[in-house]
Amino acid sequence: MIQAPKGTKDLLPQNSGAWQAVEMSMRRCAALAGFREIRTPVFEHTELFQRGVGDSTDIVQKEMYTFVDKGKRSITLKPEGTAGVVRAVIENKLYADPLPVKVYYLNAPIFRYENPQSGRLREHHQFGMECFGAKEPSADAELITVLLGMLTELGLRNLTVHINSIGCPECRPRYHELLKAYLKANYDELCPTCKERFERNPLRVLDCKEEGCKKIAKDAPVIMNHLCDECAEHFAGLKSLLTAQGTPFKIDTHIVRGLDYYTKTVFEIIMQSEREGLALCGGGRYDSLVTQLDGPALPGVGFGIGTERIMMELLSQGIELPVESVCDVFVANLSADDRPQAFQVVSCLRDKRIKADMDHVGRSLKAQFKYAGKIGARHVVMVGGEEALRGNVKVRDMETREECETPVNDIAAFFTK
RNA sequence: GUGGGUAUAGUUCAGUGGUUAGAGCGCCAGAUUGUGGCUCUGGAUAUCGUGGGUUCGACCCCCACUACCCACCCCA
Numbered sequence: 074m075i076q077a078p079k080g081t082k083d084l085l086p087q088n089s090g091a092w093q094a095v096e097m098s099m100r101r102c103a104a105l106a107g108f109r110e111i112r113t114p115v116f117e118h119t120e121l122f123q124r125g126v127g128d129s130t131d132i133v134q135k136e137m138y139t140f141v142d143k144g145k146r147s148i149t150l151k152p153e154g155t156a157g158v159v160r161a162v163i164e165n166k167l168y169a170d171p172l173p174v175k176v177y178y179l180n181a182p183i184f185r186y187e188n189p190q191s192g193r194l195r196e197h198h199q200f201g202m203e204c205f206g207a208k209e210p211s212a213d214a215e216l217i218t219v220l221l222g223m224l225t226e227l228g229l230r231n232l233t234v235h236i237n238s239i240g241c242p243e244c245r246p247r248y249h250e251l252l253k254a255y256l257k258a259n260y261d262e263l264c265p266t267c268k269e270r271f272e273r274n275p276l277r278v279l280d281c282k283e284e285g286c287k288k289i290a291k292d293a294p295v296i297m298n299h300l301c302d303e304c305a306e307h308f309a310g311l312k313s314l315l316t317a318q319g320t321p322f323k324i325d326t327h328i329v330r331g332l333d334y335y336t337k338t339v340f341e342i343i344m345q346s347e348r349e350g351l352a353l354c355g356g357g358r359y360d361s362l363v364t365q366l367d368g369p370a371l372p373g374v375g376f377g378i379g380t381e382r383i384m385m386e387l388l389s390q391g392i393e394l395p396v397e398s399v400c401d402v403f404v405a406n407l408s409a410d411d412r413p414q415a416f417q418v419v420s421c422l423r424d425k426r427i428k429a430d431m432d433h434v435g436r437s438l439k440a441q442f443k444y445a446g447k448i449g450a451r452h453v454v455m456v457g458g459e460e461a462l463r464g465n466v467k468v469r470d471m472e473t474r475e476e477c478e479t480p481v482n483d484i485a486a487f488f489t490k
Numbered sequence: 491g492u493g494g495g496u497a498u499a500g501u502u503c504a505g506u507g508g509u510u511a512g513a514g515c516g517c518c519a520g521a522u523u524g525u526g527g528c529u530c531u532g533g534a535u536a537u538c539g540u541g542g543g544u545u546c547g548a549c550c551c552c553c554a555c556u557a558c559c560c561a562c563c564c565c566a
Contacts, residue, residue, distance in 0.1 A: 074539090076557065131564050135491075153566090183566075188491080190560060199566060266563075282562095331565060352566060379566030407524055440519085442526035450526095458524060471526070 080187070080195025082381075090396035095227060095383060096179060099200045102223040103177040106215060108202055111176040113157035119147040125156035125366055127333025129273065136185040150184035153332065154201040154377045155359070156366075162205055163368035172206030180380055192344075192351050192382055201356075203375035205363070210310035213338045213358060213374050218320045220354065220376060224342075227383070228392040232353070235325035236315075236340040237297075238308040239276070242361065244301035245336075249275060251294050259289045276329040282350075295326045307337050330355060334362040338374065344386055353386060354378035401428040402488060403445035407438055407457030415456040418466070418484055425485040446471060454484065 077083060084092060100110075119139050126133050138150035151157055158176060161167075167174045180198040187193060202219070204212050217234050224232055240248060252275050256263065263271070264283040271278070279290045300308065315322050322340075330339045339357035343350065356376020363371040387394065402422055406415040415431045422429035430448070432441050438455075445453045455467040460478055468487065469476045479487045 076539095079557065136564080185565075187564075188562095189558085190562095193565075197566060355566065377566060382566055405525080437519090438524060439526075444526085446526040453525080455525080467524095469525075474526095476525090 078195070080189040080193075082194060082196075088384075091384065091387075091394045092180075092380070094394040094396065095380065096200075098223055098226050099177070099179055102219055102226065103202060106175070106219045108175040108177040108204075108219075111158060111161060111178055113161045113178070113181075114151075115182060116148045116150050117157055117160065119149040121156050121160055121366070122149055122152060125159065125334060125362060126153060130331055130333055132185065132331065136187055138184045138186055151181065152185050153183060154178055154181055154199050155203060155332075155334070155362070155373075155375055158201075158203050158375075159362055159366055159368070159373070162371075163363065163366060168206060168369055168371050173212065174205040175202070176205075177202045183377075192379075192385055194381060198380040199377040200380060201375060201377040203373060205371050205373045207374070208360070208372040210307050210338075211314055213311050214314035214318065214320070216356065216374055216376055217315065217322070217340060218318055220342075220378070221320055224383075227387065227394070229345075229383075229386055229390060231345045232342050232386075234320070234322045234340050234342055235328055236311070236322050236338065237325055237328040238300060238304055238337050239329065239335060239339055239357075240296055240300050240304050241336045244299060244304055245296075248294070248296045248299045251299060252276070252278075252296075255293050256289070262289060280327045280329055290327065297324075297326055304337055311338060330357055334359040334365070336360045340376070342378075344382060345390075351382065353382050398428060398449055398451075400430045400445075400448045400450045402430075402452045402454060403441070403448070403450035404429060404431040404454045404456060405438060405441040405445065406432060407455060409435070411457030411461065414461070414481070418454060418456060418481065421485050422488065425489055427485070427488050452488070456481070 103110075119137070122137065123133055128134075132152050137152050140148055142148050158178065162174060162176075178199070178201050180200060183197050183199050184195060185197075186195060189195060202216055204216060217236070221232070221234060239245065253271070256271055256275060256278060260268070260271070262285050263278065264281065264286050267278045267281050267283070267286050270281075278286060279293060281287065281290065297308070312322075312324075325341075328339050328341055330341075335357040337358040337360065340355070341352050342354040344353045354376055355378075356374070358372070358374045360372040362373060363369065404415045404418045404422070406412045412432075419429045419431045430450070432444070436444060442453060451471055453469045453471060455469070458467075460467050461481075463478075464480055464482070465478045466481045466484060467476055467478050
């Protein structure tokens with residue numbers, strides 16, 4: 074038997090309602106803030122991610138779904154959301170519109186070749202928002218606030234945004250040297266992986282989970298204290314905007330994102346329950362990414378949030394989303410001869426935008442009632458019998474168990490009034 | 491990529507080296523006369539993950555593969 078590929082999941086009817094509810098919140102919150110939807114291809118030229126995400130990152134080095142197509146092009150399935158959006162903005166010259174360009178993507182499939190486990194799949198889905206052409210910290214603050222508003226609207230509680238600034242090409246190299254000098258003094262006590270990180274990306278040592286490394290990281294120089302004036306001012310601006318607005322945040326100098334393109338602001342939301350330490354959402358500012366991909370000098374900020382992880386968090390916080398009913402009116406037939414009439418009634422109700430359904434498997438009247446109860450129909454209309462001789466149908470309220478008779482020709486009016 | 495656990499009806503799980511593999515839930519049908527949610531009764535459904543091997547004989551023992559769950563790395 075053919076199974077779904079490892080690390081993939083079907084979205085089944087019993088769950089799609091909850092997903093749609095989440096999607097509705099995402100759309101509404103983004104639209105309220107002036108963001109419009111963008112959809113970019115599921116695959117891109119491999120080079121886009123090598124240059125955008127960064128050749129040295131784990132994502133590019135060992136997690137991409139890359140293949141050569143029949144035209145001998147190297148193609149890669151999107152391993153993250155931002156690069157494709159940036160490419161589309163440059164290619165379609167969206168920056169010619171009045172700035173900023175504010176876009177969001179809704180449940181874009183994201184592919185990473187990893188070993189699946191709790192909260193980790195090979196194909197997952199992300200909602201993301203990106204804002205181009207705004208260098209002011211209010212753009213950063215806006216994203217964070219809208220994001221938190223959206224999660225709150227869904228009913229999630231106790232989520233805190235962790236923010237940090239990792240500087241810019243101006244000040245980060247200087248800090249790098251400082252950090253390396255500090256780490257060198259404690260080199261022997263670092264864990265094996267961190268010894269490797271020392272050369273490649275010393276920042277990563279700061280969020281190592283090994284006890285020994287944590288201790289060393291605690292007293293490491295903090296980048297916050299070594300930002301250039303511009304970066305420091307930007308970060309101060311972000312903090313005061315969030316504070317003034319009442320958006321809760323926590324400064325976490327250990328946040329280091331795994332993608333190379335971030336500058337200045339980086340932020341994360343960590344899952345509060347279920348599995349501690351798992352990121353629900355990650356994002357930040359990327360002021361040099363657009364030029365790096367041969368676009369104009371255009372600053373950017375954005376974030377991506379994993380929908381599967383939102384669903385996990387909703388589940389662990391015991392939140393149930395309002396889901397649309399499957400059927401409001403079930404039209405039962407008393408005998409097989411009444412089915413054409415039932416079919417007409419169903420069609421008539423649907424024309425009036427009433428969710429209606431009928432028997433399609435030849436059930437007895439009793440079984441039809443049972444079925445109607447199971448699919449949650451509030452009313453059952455009975456077609457046939459003595460009422461039919463009078464041109465009427467009987468309607469039963471499944472909750473109050475009250476029944477009444479009404480002309481079949483007025484059936485739609487009966488439910489719309 | 492590395493490590494641990496698991497793989498039996500739609501589902502959650504029992505089970506024994508030896509003729510017909512079980513339960514709860516779900517599903518279907520009944521409990522006289524045109525009706526649901528409770529209760530009762532009956533019924534259907536499993537090449538016991540796939541492929542090898544050991545054995546007179548394996549669902550139960552061994553090996554491989556695959557998938558799932560969990561953890562590390564990393565991330566959403």
